[in-house]
Amino acid sequence: MSQRQNPHPNPPPQAREGDILDTPVIDRESNGTEHDHTSLRLWLRLLTCTTMIENCVKKGLRSDFETTLPRFDLMAQLERNPQGLTMGDLSQRMMVSGGNITGITDQLEKEGLVERLKLQGDRRVYHVRLTTKGKESFKSMARVHEEWIIDWMSDLTMDEQHLLYSMLGKLKKSLQEKGCES
């Protein structure tokens, strides 16, 4: 894979032969070559699809709601857990470090969208939950967010979506079993 072995790649990586499903596009998958292992190419494609959707969600949240994806994600977790969540719960569910969670929570609290409540049993631990204003704000964003996702996936039939869901379920289970959880 060094410069000496392949000084002038032809065709370029983004237009691989036999890769009929791709239109020529430069993205994170462009890093793969014919010789790369199937698993690596699969990972790069998984990453590319996720990044494409994530970037589109970010763009939509910014333009339509003047908000960010981490804020939306945090509110989504709280909406699903109306009893409230600790910082540790949020960190685990959002699969990111605690430091980030604290900053986002501080900002949402300032805007009156979430509130911190002391737990009765242990007064050192806080629960975070959505305020009424936060619930309303999230609901309107979530409705539009779901419409985006449905639209972006709509070229896949429901059968194809179920198949993809099931295959990814198998991958997820395998990752869990290999300890690749967080």
Added chain:
Amino acid sequence: MSQRQNPHPNPPPQAREGDILDTPVIDRESNGTEHDHTSLRLWLRLLTCTTMIENCVKKGLRSDFETTLPRFDLMAQLERNPQGLTMGDLSQRMMVSGGNITGITDQLEKEGLVERLKLQGDRRVYHVRLTTKGKESFKSMARVHEEWIIDWMSDLTMDEQHLLYSMLGKLKKSLQEKGCES
């Protein structure tokens, strides 16, 4: 989806009935419910799988090579393009903003892993490319990185991996056609 409608969800979202492939685990998919649209659940599962692998790659790069994923990604793009890439090329290929690219490039240049070269035709534009030290450093990381990916995917047969690759190809094409590119 509000507190009133579902104050005590049972079973909890992470152990949905009929979702036989999942073991109970709390992650970004935990935000989905039975009632969510298939496309939304598919997106959350796609995001969860990608985040699991990405977090595991990050952990491995940190522990085995004392490096970060953005540094590895940038070097990977340069390895595939030995003639060098401009900042704009790198930004497009890594699907992130230019500001991040500049910071990572500065750091890699300080460590002697990449070099900036002025273009002959336009002296205002730089090309970035790997140094010999950078090429060697990347090669050893890439080999181990590929072994990780092969291992993490190994519970899926080659047929299953090809099927998943093809389904994601269809999703990617659909996203491109809908202008969901960056």
